[in-house]
Amino acid sequence: MLSTKRQISPGSGDPSSEPPSALPSRLKTKQNVPSSWSPNTTASNRRRLGGLFADLGMPVCGSPLKAAPAGAESTPTKFGQRSGLMGTLSSPITSFADRLAVLSMVANGEIDSEESPVKRKSKSKQVEGGKECFADNEDAAYERKRDIEEGLKFEHLPDDLILEILLRLPPTPQALSPISSVSKRFYNLSRAPILWARIFNDAGYASQLSREVLERGLGVWEGPKGQWEGLTWVPEAQGAIDETEEEVPSEYVPVHYPTLYRTAYTLPQHIRSLLPAHRASFSALSSHTESIYCVQSVGDWLITGSRDRSIKIWRLPLVNNDEEAKLVTTVPNAHNGSILGLCFELDDKERGLVLTSSSDCTASIWSLDLSPYSQRKSVAVNKLQTLLHPLAVLDVALTPSSIVTASKDCHVRVYSRDSFELVHLLAGHRGPVNCVTPRKVDWMVSREKGERREEVVSASGDGSWIVWDIKNGCQLRKGADIGRGLACVAWEDDYILTGDNECLVKLYDAETCELLKVFQGHSNLVRAVALRVRDGMAISGSYDESVMIWDLHTGHLIKRPTLEHHSLIFDLEMSCKRLILVGHGHSVQVLTWGKGLPYIDFFV
Structure with a gap:
């Protein structure tokens, strides 16, 4: 899980010349004293802050930095019960941004995990009518009178309270821009990791990060x-001398969120750019002896299937080095x-399943264990089951x-992942089913919304595509159903994209089946398509x-990437930084964007 931390460099005199600590107990007020010291009572501070929120048109509610509710003793997780704050942090129903907010204040473990990460003064409580209330004293009355006479000055607030206010702004760089131009102190505050981690997450970029960065990233x-x-x-x-190098514990991956955000924003611009400086780097992976029909990547792992009847597993290199992709293992004669x-797909331990389909009228299920690779440079692939079909199996999905x-x-056909038994036989197409794929969604957004739908879309030579509810084994809706036939389909968020025998690429609304766009430019059958809805491509x-x-x-052509090897395209994969192509040639073509950008290898 991601967190945020900072250590102030030794010898720093003026606190406004350095970014403030992410830990409230270390934050300094304008008078250069800890923010926990103040002549004001808690009630007075709350009254002042509430007035500021009202002036700014913000609702006065709980702190955005607040940890788990006091009554939440434990949180159910995938692995059982965890109590207190860490249970909240590890809970699958806690948003990424909420976890970041908490972790930014408890990264060092110096704050009690059962308390709010925002340090407060001890509160003087009285009970009136069975309800707790905070008692004001003479200092509070004096402060209230002074506020009325002089007016409350925003810049007099301690840093932790200013950060609370900034956390109520819209999570965009544009919202922080006016704040950053006020003064050096406010510029430093506007660069707080907790603010930019929230902006990064709200933009949807977190789902593009590697698992390692998601789990071990430290702002x-x-x-x-x-x-x-x-x-x-x-x-x-x-x-060059680094005068402000931060010490980060070895178990964390240091992340500067403003820079990470800028890289994520810049990547699609590089893909769209026609400038030579932003041209993709090219590499070819050679080992197959026949045409390559299919490819899929997960993170830096790549698997290909070929007419030579073999499966090959590759490890892709980091972008910002000069290494080449490595062929890790080959499964010869995987089919007849x-x-x-x-x-x-892979789990957190790099173990999972592989499905393959073949012209030999079977689909095969394989167990996959990639975890030994880091130590022994080897992996394990074992066949678990063969699923028999009356005719060729053209595609598979999980x-x-x-x-x-x-x-x-x-x-x-729908089979159980547990028993491998046939559950549903779905009829609705009048021609061969050339392609089937599940809906691709932002897994973080889907998890937070609690979505549990299991739907796939199939594309057929009869010219139609059908969305299926595979849990209930029923057809939900049918689209297209005209033309000479569909060869491929992709589904991401609310859009379905098809490629057909009429050389056209068509975009549909997945819910209404309405045709939204037609992309014209190819001169032969369109065999592979992909969507990048976030990037508008x-x-x-x-x-x-x-x-x-x-x-x-717009439906306009952005670019036609230059390929070093020309052949019929059979399949492709597109990530935020790579385009992977396979076809009639015997090599895998990989185009990579973003070389030289900071943190580019944090993205997958």
Whole structure:
């Protein structure tokens, strides 16, 4: 889980010249004393802060930095019960931003896990009518009178209270921009890790981070040495003295959130850019001896399936180094025919399942263990089950509870992931089912909304696509159903994208089935498509040996990436930084954007 921390460099005289600590107990007021010291009572401080919120048009409610409610003794998690604050932090129903807010204040373990991470003064309580209330004293009355006479000055507030106010602003860089221009102190406060972690999460970028960064990331105040010049990062010359290097415990990964946000924002601009400086780097992975029909990536792992009947597992390199991708293992003769489709998923320990489909009329289920790779440079792949079909199996898909196959016999089959038994035989297409895929969603948003739907979309040679409820085994809605036939389909959020025999790429509303856009430019069958809804892009690969990147909203062609090897495109994968292509040639083509950007290897 991500957290935030800072250590103030020794010898710092003026607190306004340094970013404030993320721990409230270390924050300094304008008088350079700990914020826990004040002549005001808690009641007076609360009254002042509430007045400021009212002046700013903000609701007076609980602290955005507040930890778990006092009554929440334990929180159910995937692994059982955890009590107190850490139970709240690890709970799957706690938002990423909430966890960050808490962790920013307890990263050092110096604050009691059962208390709010925002340090408060001890409260003098009285009971009136069975309800607790806070008692004012003469100092509070004096402060109230002075406030009326002089007016409350925002800059006189201690840093922790100012941070609470800033946390009530909209989570955007634009909202912080006016604050950062007030003074050096306010500029430093506007760069607080807790603020930018919230902005980063609200923009939806957290789902693009690697698991390691999500679990071990620690927000820091000082960023990488360098500066932005437009869309380009210019690092400082090697050998430059780092005067504010922060000490971060070895179990954490230091993250400067303003820089991380800028990189995430810049990446899609590099993909769209036509400037030579932003051109993708190219690499080719060679080992297959025949055409490659299918590819999928998870993080830095890549699996391919080929007409040579083998499965190959690759490890992709970091972007900001000169290493090449490594072939980790090959499963020869995985089927008795060409491997036409595959998919796989991994858990937190890099273990999971692989599904493959073949022209030999079977689909195979494999166990996959990639965890030994870091120590022994080896992995384990073992066949668990073979699923027999009457005709060729053209594609496969995985959902949380089911295995789904698409067959040449016009049917979609649903199997239990636990027993591998056939659960549903879905009929609705009149031609071969060429492709099946689950809805791709932002897993963080889906989890926080509590979504439990299991739906897939299938595309057929009859020209239609169908959305299925695979838990109940029923058809939900049907789209297209015209034209010469669909070869591929992708589904992300509320959009379905298809490629067909008429050389067209079409975008549909997944709920209403309404045709929204038609992308024209290919001169042969469109065999592979992908969506990047967050970045406003659609990607297509064709038998005309080209790949095209389209603007999802205007329908215009953004660019046609230059390929070093030209062949029919059979399948493609698009992530936030890589485009992976396979086809009639015997190599995997990988285009990578973002080389040289800070933190680029934190993204997958």
